[in-house]
Amino acid sequence: MASALEHIRVIDFGHYIAGPLTGMLLADQGADVIKVDPPGGPRWDTPANATWNRGKRSILLDLKSSSDLDTARELIQSADVVIENFRPGVMDRLGLGPVAMTDSNPSLIYCSIPGFASDDPRASMPAYEGIIGAATATYRTSDDSTMTDNSRPRYTAIPIASVYGAFQSSIAITMALNAREKGNLGQRIEVPLFDSMFQSIGVFGAKIHNQSNDQTSANPKQDYQQQWVSSVRNSWTDTYQCKDGRWLRFVGTSNKNWNDFLDAADVTSWGEEWTNRAQELDERTKEQLKTRARQLFASRTSLDWEQLMADAGSEAAICLTGEEWLRSDQARLSEAAIKITDPNYGDMLQPGLNVRMSLTPGTVKSPAPRPNQHRTQILSELRPKQPTNANPNQLVTKALQGIKVLDLCIVLSGPTMGRTLAEYGADVVKIDNPYRGNHIERHYDINRGKRSLLLDLKSDDGKQTFINMVKNSDVVAQNYRLGSLDKLGLGYEDLKKVKPDIIYASLNAYGQTGPWANLTGHESIAQAATGMMRRSGGDGKPGSQANPVNDYGTGFMGAYGVALALLHRERTGEGQHVDSSLAYTASTLQSQFLQVYDGKVWDEPSGPNALGSSLIHRAYQAADGWFFLGAKEDNIPSICHFLELPNDIQSLKNNLESRFVSRPVSYWIEKLSEIGIGAHEVLNSVGDVMSHPWAVSHGLTLTRDHGD
Numbered sequence: 001m002a003s004a005l006e007h008i009r010v011i012d013f014g015h016y017i018a019g020p021l022t023g024m025l026l027a028d029q030g031a032d033v034i035k036v037d038p039p040g041g042p043r044w045d046t047p048a049n050a051t052w053n054r055g056k057r058s059i060l061l062d063l064k065s066s067s068d069l070d071t072a073r074e075l076i077q078s079a080d081v082v083i084e085n086f087r088p089g090v091m092d093r094l095g096l097g098p099v100a101m102t103d104s105n106p107s108l109i110y111c112s113i114p115g116f117a118s119d120d121p122r123a124s125m126p127a128y129e130g131i132i133g134a135a136t137a138t139y140r141t142s143d144d145s146t147m148t149d150n151s152r153p154r155y156t157a158i159p160i161a162s163v164y165g166a167f168q169s170s171i172a173i174t175m176a177l178n179a180r181e182k183g184n185l186g187q188r189i190e191v192p193l194f195d196s197m198f199q200s201i202g203v204f205g206a207k208i209h210n211q212s213n214d215q216t217s218a219n220p221k222q223d224y225q226q227q228w229v230s231s232v233r234n235s236w237t238d239t240y241q242c243k244d245g246r247w248l249r250f251v252g253t254s255n256k257n258w259n260d261f262l263d264a265a266d267v268t269s270w271g272e273e274w275t276n277r278a279q280e281l282d283e284r285t286k287e288q289l290k291t292r293a294r295q296l297f298a299s300r301t302s303l304d305w306e307q308l309m310a311d312a313g314s315e316a317a318i319c320l321t322g323e324e325w326l327r328s329d330q331a332r333l334s335e336a337a338i339k340i341t342d343p344n345y346g347d348m349l350q351p352g353l354n355v356r357m358s359l360t361p362g363t364v365k366s367p368a369p370r371p372n373q374h375r376t377q378i379l380s381e382l383r384p385k386q387p388t389n390a391n392p393n394q395l396v397t398k399a400l401q402g403i404k405v406l407d408l409c410i411v412l413s414g415p416t417m418g419r420t421l422a423e424y425g426a427d428v429v430k431i432d433n434p435y436r437g438n439h440i441e442r443h444y445d446i447n448r449g450k451r452s453l454l455l456d457l458k459s460d461d462g463k464q465t466f467i468n469m470v471k472n473s474d475v476v477a478q479n480y481r482l483g484s485l486d487k488l489g490l491g492y493e494d495l496k497k498v499k500p501d502i503i504y505a506s507l508n509a510y511g512q513t514g515p516w517a518n519l520t521g522h523e524s525i526a527q528a529a530t531g532m533m534r535r536s537g538g539d540g541k542p543g544s545q546a547n548p549v550n551d552y553g554t555g556f557m558g559a560y561g562v563a564l565a566l567l568h569r570e571r572t573g574e575g576q577h578v579d580s581s582l583a584y585t586a587s588t589l590q591s592q593f594l595q596v597y598d599g600k601v602w603d604e605p606s607g608p609n610a611l612g613s614s615l616i617h618r619a620y621q622a623a624d625g626w627f628f629l630g631a632k633e634d635n636i637p638s639i640c641h642f643l644e645l646p647n648d649i650q651s652l653k654n655n656l657e658s659r660f661v662s663r664p665v666s667y668w669i670e671k672l673s674e675i676g677i678g679a680h681e682v683l684n685s686v687g688d689v690m691s692h693p694w695a696v697s698h699g700l701t702l703t704r705d706h707g708d
Contacts, residue, residue, distance in 0.1 A: 003030025004360040004564040008177065010081040011036060011072075012056065015043045017129070017162035017592065018113045018169070018193060019085035020052035025170040026081070027055035028353045029362040029564055034075060034378055036061050041371035047600075048592045050342045051350045053368035059379075060372040063094055076101050077384045080186075081173055082110045085165075087127070088118035098188040105385060108186040109176045113165050117192040120694060126630055126678035127193060130617050132161035134628035134682040136197040137689045139619065140546050153619040153626055153682045155610040156536065160549055163589050164196040167556045174563035175399035175424050181570045182396050198689075198700050199556070200547045203412070203445040205690045205701065237524075238290070239319065239533065239542050240297035247319040247542050248302045249528035250309070251521075257313035264312045267296060315525050319542040322531030325587075326350075326596050330529075334514035336587050342367045342597070349596035351587035355561040356512070358492075359576035360568050398425025403566065405475040406431060406466070407450065408457075411522060412548055413507050413582065414479030415446035416555025421475070421562060422449035431455050431466065444706065446555075457488055466490065470498050474569075475562055479507040482518050492577045501575040503565040507558050511581040526550040526582035531590060538607020553585040615652055619682050620660040620668075627665045630678035638675050 005026055010033040012023035020035070020042075027033040033056040041060070042049050059075075061068040073096065076082055082101065084091055091097045091112070098110040112118075115127020125131065133139055138160060139153035169191045176187050198205070236252030252258065262271045270292070297305065302318045309316035320328065326349045331337035338352040353362045396402075403426040407418035415430070422428040430447050434454040456462040467490075470476065476495060478485055485491050492504040506512065509521030510529075524544055527533045532550075533542035561578035569575055587594055593604050605613050612618020616631040616639070631639065637647050643659055645651040660668060665681050672679040683689055690701045 001359065001361060003362050004357060004568045005029045005031035005174075005177075006360075008032065008080045009078060010034065010083060011075045011079045013082070013084040013086070013091075014113070015085065017048075017052070017159050018165040019083050020049070021163060021166035021588075021591070022083050022111070022113065022169040022173070023056060024052045024054060025166060025354065025560070026173065028364065029355065029357070030360070031081070033057070034059060034374075035369070036072065036075070037371060038062060046592070047345060047348075047595050047597070050340065050345055050348055050368045050595060051591050054340060054350075055363075055365045056369060057374035057378060058369035058371055059375045063096075069094065069096075071379070071382075072096060073101075074382045074384075075378075076108065077105055078382060079105070079108060079385065080177070082108060083113070083169070083173075084111075085113035088112070088114050088116075088123045102186055102188055106185055107180060107385065109173055109180065109189065110186070111169050111173050111189040111191065113169050113191050113193065115193050117195060117698070118190060119698075120192065120194065122194075122680075125673065125680070126632075126676070128617060128630035128632075128678055129159045129162055130155075130612055130619075130628045131630040131678045131680045132193045132197060134619065134680045135194055135689075136161070136201070137683040137686050138197065138546055139628075139682060140684050140686075151626070151684065152621075153611060153628075153684065154543075154546075154608050155605060155612050155619060156545060157593070157604045157606065157610070157613060158532065158535070158545065158549075158589055159592055160200055160545075160547070160589065161193040161197050163591075164200050164549075164553065164556075165191055165193040167553055167560070168196045168199065171420065171424075171556060171560045171563060174560060174567060178563060178567050178570065179396050179399040181567065195698075195700055198695070200549050200552055201686055201689065202416075202548065202552050204547055205686050206445055207687070207690075208444075209703070236293055238293070239528070240294055241541075242297055242302040242305055243299060244301040244303075246302035247528075247533075247537075248297060248305050249317050249319055249524055249533060249542070250297070250305075251315035251525060260312040261309065261314040264308050265296065310519055313520070315519075315521055317521065317525045317528040319528045319533045319537075320531055321534050321602075322590060322594050323596055323600075323602065325530045326594055330510055330514040330516040330583070331587075334511040334517065334581075334583070336511060336581075336583050337594075338364065340364065340367050343370055344368075345595070345597040345599075347597065349594075351591050351594050352584070354557050354580055354584045354588050355564065356579045357561065357564060357568075357576055358578070359574055360564070396425075399563075400424045400426040400566070403427065403475065404473040405429070405477060406469055406473050408476065408478040408480070408485075409507070410436070410479065412446060412551035413554040413558070414477060416552050417479075417505060417507065417558035417562070418477050419446050419449060420556060420559035421477075424559075424563075426475070427451070429453055429469070431457075433457070444704075457490065463488065463490070467495075467498055470495050470502065473499070473502070474566070475503045475505065477505045477507075477558065477562070481520050482508055482512060496575065499575070501569055501573055503562060503569065503575045504577045505558050505562050505565075506577065506579040507554055508579075508581050510583045512579050521582060523548045523551045523582070526586045530583055530586035531594075532586055535590075535593075535604070535606045536608075538610070540607065543608060549589060550582045550586045553589060554580055554582050557585055557588075615649065615656065620657060622660055622663060622665040622668055624664045626682040626684075627660075627668055628678075628680050628682055629672070630680070635677055639672075639677065642671065642675055 008031045014020045023033045035056040116122040326337040335352040405428040409415045428450040430450040510516040536543035557580040640647045669679045
């Protein structure tokens with residue numbers, strides 16, 4: 001069966017992570033992606049290239065050479081999509097910028113993925129991953145109880161900004177392809193990594209203001225992250241060490257199977273003592289109860305607890321390493337991990353496809369190519385794309401104009417999918433159970449732009465009302481536990497009989513297949529099962545990422561899948577089932593590290609004391625705070641000269657910390673910028689990010705009166 005992006009040609013000028021990963025997401029869904037690298041191959045030599053460049057063809061071009069520059073122009077003339085993630089202005093200076101290329105190829109979709117937007121004052125800064133993380137308060141933790149010093153950054157090696165840039169780019173490109181189907185025109189897209197990070201902050205950036213005087217309320221709901229941390233501390237939710245020394249992540253908040261767990265654990269009497277009075281108890285009593293919980297979990301092995309939780313319908317996962325996750329039965333059977341025979345590394349386990357399509361299944365067509373492997377073939381194919389005339393009668397102002405979506409989703413990931421579709425123009429009706437508790441702060445974030453309806457799908461009238469709505473809809477989105485809606489007669493096969501071309505999008509914790517497919521799980525469960533928490537905790541207690549990156553990321557990948565399915569339906573009239581999962585997204589987020597092959601060394605930075613990935617890509621303490629230094633090896637002579645040090649690594653190791661602590665952050669940012677080195681203050685508060693003047697003036701944050 002053909003994939004959704006079959007016959008779409010993509011020219012991928014990407015380097016490092018965001019660009020190549022965007023190309024991979026498109027190649028996985030059938031696009032013909034031509035990877036353009038400089039002489040010598042990719043700018044960054046990393047085993048992760050075996051993942052990010054899979055399924056692509058390769059050509060090497062020297063863009064400083066007039067003949068190779070002409071070849072690059074011809075490639076772009078033949079393309080449907082261009083991806084590049086240079087700093088703003090680089091491609092313009094080469095004559096390959098978005099305006100020039102879309103003028104000469106009006107159907108072209110040109111996607112730029114810079115670190116900072118072209119109109120951001122920081123646009124010229126070398127925006128490595130750490131720079132963006134520092135600028136967006138990523139190097140904090142969702143719960144600072146495990147940090148040794150609250151002012152010290154807690155670096156995460158997971159390249160969240162780059163991956164989120166790729167997520168947003170793949171969605172935007174596919175939405176643009178949908179719009180092009182109607183009006184034949186391409187468009188120019190810019191997806192800055194800094195901007196993309198606001199999508200991962202999400203509800204943690206929400207603050208509710210007093211309605212009467214617009215002053216921030218004293219109510220703890222004013223800061224959602226503080227409220228979330230408080231709710232976790234007032235519950236059993238925690239990471240517990242078990243009898244075998246392994247750590248188990250347990251989610252004990254708002255669990256309808258709570259009593260089943262207590263019965264299975266033979267501590268039924270604890271239920272009322274904890275759940276009904278936790279908010280009223282003093283800190284000493286709460287700690288006594290927590291101590292009892294820790295003792296309880298220490299009484300059985302992690303495997304025993306995992307099985308008990310599964311039987312009771314509760315949420316828990318052993319905190320695995322990344323390698324353990326890739327080798328697990330669940331990862332292999334669900335194809336969250338796949339085996340590729342790479343020309344450089346041999347047999348390799350790596351993350352599989354993030355989005356699954358029932359009618360147009362994606363596939364990894366080939367391993368990552370050797371540099372320049374397809375030069376002769378690519379050059380022989382060069383010919384301009386046939387021009388198409390724009391159809392002014394069918395041009396759309398929004399990509400999903402006229403698309404109707406029924407959103408049955410709960411919590412974060414699913415509603416984020418629906419919200420994203422609404423942002424691209426779909427008419428989304430959010431359908432909620434009238435008897436389900438409502439987290440109003442999340443509602444303001446994830447359900448904006450939707451219409452709302454309360455409907456009891458378990459009642460005959462409610463079910464029939466929903467089925468009648470399906471007849472006039474294009475998409476149904478849901479993220480219930482596997483099989484839940486099938487039991488109500490509202491699964492994909494049921495609704496396909498009502499509306500044959502319906503697109504049915506499903507999200508869950510682990511995917512639709514494998515031994516864990518029926519298990520429930522939220523953000524931290526996916527972090528635990530896939531190695532994220534072990535990476536964050538290092539040799540100690542596993543820790544969480546600062547933001548709910550799997551929840552939001554899975555919502556975005558669900559929206560990407562829907563956009564792919566809509567594109568296929570526009571061409572063929574066929575609907576299909578689309579799915580993704582938190583575990584798939586966690587694997588994509590960790591794709592820089594998740595490769596298993598002979599000789600693999602697991603040496604990435606980890607633990608609460610990590611400050612960066614190298615001497616010149618890490619946080620440093622200055623006289624009045626912290627800043628992040630983002631440089632590459634080519635910059636070492638410049639740094640040494642500026643600091644009046646001998647030109648060698650050892651001198652930097654011996655002197656950087658003592659030099660940097662001698663002056664304020666602003667001094668180092670100014671001076672390092674003058675010599676072309678990236679440096680940015682490390683923000684440790686989401687509030688500082690949300691209130692940043694540039695973010696506010698450009699609509700990355702907003703204050704809205706909800707009137708209720």
